[in-house]
Amino acid sequence: MIKTSVPDSHTKEKIFMAASEIFEEKGYTGARMQEIADRAGINKALLHYYFSTKEQLFKAVFQVLLKKMFEKIFSIFSEEISFKEKIRRFLDEHIEFMIKNPKLPIFLLNELSQNPALLQEIREMVNYQELRDMIYTRHAKELKGYGIRKNDMPQLMVTVVSFSIFPFAARDMLTVIMPQMDDAKKFNAFMRERKEFATDFVVTALKHRKK
Amino acid sequence: MIKTSVPDSHTKEKIFMAASEIFEEKGYTGARMQEIADRAGINKALLHYYFSTKEQLFKAVFQVLLKKMFEKIFSIFSEEISFKEKIRRFLDEHIEFMIKNPKLPIFLLNELSQNPALLQEIREMVNYQELRDMIYTRHAKELKGYGIRKNDMPQLMVTVVSFSIFPFAARDMLTVIMPQMDDAKKFNAFMRERKEFATDFVVTALKHRKK
DNA sequence: ATTACTTTTGACCAGTTGGTTAATCAATTT
DNA sequence: AAATTGATTAACCAACTGGTCAAAAGTAAT
Numbered sequence: 001m002i003k004t005s006v007p008d009s010h011t012k013e014k015i016f017m018a019a020s021e022i023f024e025e026k027g028y029t030g031a032r033m034q035e036i037a038d039r040a041g042i043n044k045a046l047l048h049y050y051f052s053t054k055e056q057l058f059k060a061v062f063q064v065l066l067k068k069m070f071e072k073i074f075s076i077f078s079e080e081i082s083f084k085e086k087i088r089r090f091l092d093e094h095i096e097f098m099i100k101n102p103k104l105p106i107f108l109l110n111e112l113s114q115n116p117a118l119l120q121e122i123r124e125m126v127n128y129q130e131l132r133d134m135i136y137t138r139h140a141k142e143l144k145g146y147g148i149r150k151n152d153m154p155q156l157m158v159t160v161v162s163f164s165i166f167p168f169a170a171r172d173m174l175t176v177i178m179p180q181m182d183d184a185k186k187f188n189a190f191m192r193e194r195k196e197f198a199t200d201f202v203v204t205a206l207k208h209r210k211k
Numbered sequence: 212m213i214k215t216s217v218p219d220s221h222t223k224e225k226i227f228m229a230a231s232e233i234f235e236e237k238g239y240t241g242a243r244m245q246e247i248a249d250r251a252g253i254n255k256a257l258l259h260y261y262f263s264t265k266e267q268l269f270k271a272v273f274q275v276l277l278k279k280m281f282e283k284i285f286s287i288f289s290e291e292i293s294f295k296e297k298i299r300r301f302l303d304e305h306i307e308f309m310i311k312n313p314k315l316p317i318f319l320l321n322e323l324s325q326n327p328a329l330l331q332e333i334r335e336m337v338n339y340q341e342l343r344d345m346i347y348t349r350h351a352k353e354l355k356g357y358g359i360r361k362n363d364m365p366q367l368m369v370t371v372v373s374f375s376i377f378p379f380a381a382r383d384m385l386t387v388i389m390p391q392m393d394d395a396k397k398f399n400a401f402m403r404e405r406k407e408f409a410t411d412f413v414v415t416a417l418k419h420r421k422k
Numbered sequence: 423a424t425t426a427c428t429t430t431t432g433a434c435c436a437g438t439t440g441g442t443t444a445a446t447c448a449a450t451t452t
Numbered sequence: 453a454a455a456t457t458g459a460t461t462a463a464c465c466a467a468c469t470g471g472t473c474a475a476a477a478g479t480a481a482t
Binding site for chain 2: 026027030070103109110112113114119122123131135152157158159161166171172173174177190194198201202204205207208209
C-alpha cells in the first residue's frame with residue numbers, strides 16, 4: 001500500500017484558511033474549533049498543536065483580514081495621482097475588492113465593536129504624518145480649489161469610504177427597500193453601477209461646493 | 212417583617228429590557244441567558260417561564276429593535292414635504308436617533324447577515340406601492356428637475372442612509388484614520404457636523420447633476 | 423382558613439465546547 | 453536498525469450553557 005504522504009505539510013496553512021472562512025462567516029463566538037478542524041480535514045488536537053487557543057487563532061486570522069482591507073485602501077491613496085483621480089481609483093478598485101470579499105466588512109466591523117483592542121496592532125502600523133500627507137497635504141492646492149477646508153477632510157473621507165463599504169455591510173437590510181438586491185448578480189451589478197454614480201456624485205459635489 | 216412586594220410585576224418588561232441591552236451588546240451567540248436573568252434581577256428559571264427559549268426571546272427583542280430603526284426612517288419619508296426637505300429632515304433626525312442608539316446598527320447588520328430570515332416579518336410589513344410613492348412617484352417632478360432618473364433612486368437612497376448609519380457601524384474602524392474619534396463627545400460632535408455636511412453634499416450634487 | 427392559581431426559586435441535567443494527554447505514526451539522524 | 457524528533461490521533465475532561473422540574477411563596481376568591 002502506497003502511503004499518500006503528500007508533501008502537503010502545509011497543515012498550518014490549511015488550518016488558517018479554514019479558520020478564516022469560518023470566523024468570517026460566524027464570528028468569534030459563533031465559530032467552533034471542531035468545525036474549523038473538520039474543514040481543515042484534521043483532528044481538533046492538531047488544531048491546538050498549531051494554535052494553542054481559539055483566541056490566538058482568531059487574532060492571527062483577524063489581523064490578516066484587517067490588514068487586507070486597510071492595505072487596499074492605503075495603497076490607492078498613496079499613489080502619485082490627483083485627489084479626484086484617487087477617489088475614482090478607490091471606488092473602482094475597492095468595490096471590486098469588496099465584490100470578492102463581501103462578508104469582510106460586517107465581520108470586521110462587528111468583531112471590532114465587540115473588542116476594540118483588536119485595532120491596536122494596525123494602529124501601531126499607521127504613520128499619521130504620512131497618512132495626513134497622502135490624503136491632505138499633498139493635495140492642499142487642489143482641495144482649496146474645491147473649497148474643501150482641512151476641517152472637512154474627515155467628513156469627506158468617511159463619505160468616500162462609506163460609498164463602497166456600507167452597501168456590503170447593510171446588504172440584507174437594504175433588501176427591505178430594494179427586494180431585487182436579493183440576487184447576488186443584481187447586487188454586484190448595482191455595486192458596479194455605483195462606481196460611476198459615486199464618482200460623479202462626489203466630483204459634482206466638490207466642483208460646485210459653496211465656499 | 213414587611214415584605215417589599217412592590218407592585219413591580221412588570222417582570223416581563225424588566226426581562227425584555229435586560230435582554231435588549233445584552234443582545235445589542237454581545238449579539239445572539241455572545242449573549243448568555245444567565246447574564247440576562249442577572250441583569251433583570253431574577254432567576255434563570257423565571258426567564259424561561261416568560262420566554263421559553265433563547266431564540267424566542269431574541270426574536271422578540273430583535274423585531275422590536277429592527278422596527279424602531281425602520282419606523283424612524285419611514286416616518287420621515289412619508290411626510291408631506293419636498294424631497295430635498297425629506298433628506299434634510301432625515302439626516303437631522305436620524306443622526307440624533309443614532310446618537311441615542313449607537314450600538315444599534317452593527318447589531319442589526321450583523322445578526323441580519325447571520326440570519327437573513329429575521330427580515331421576513333418586516334418585509335411583510337412594507338407596502339412597496341406606498342414606499343415607491345413616498346420616495347419616488349410623489350417627487351417625480353422635483354427629481355426630474357435634478358436629472359435623477361428612476362434608475363438612480365436606489366443609489367441615491369442608499370447614499371443618504373449610509374451618511375448617517377455607516378459612521379456608527381464603522382466607528383471603531385474609523386479611529387484608525389481619525390484617532391480623535393475615540394472620544395464619544397468628539398464623535399457625536401462629528402456626527403452633528405455631518406448633518407450639514409451631508410445635506411450640502413447631497414443637495415449640491417443634485418443641483419448640478421450632469422443630465 | 424382553605425382552595426386554586428400564578429409567580430418565583432434552588433437544584434439539577436444533558437449536551438456542548440475549548441482544551442489536554444498519552445500513545446501512535448512518520449521522517450530524519452546516528 | 454535504533455534512536456530522536458516532530459506530526460497526528462482517539463479518548464477524555466472540566467467548565468459552561470440552555471433548559472427542566474418539583475417545590476415554595478405570593479395572591480385572590482370562596
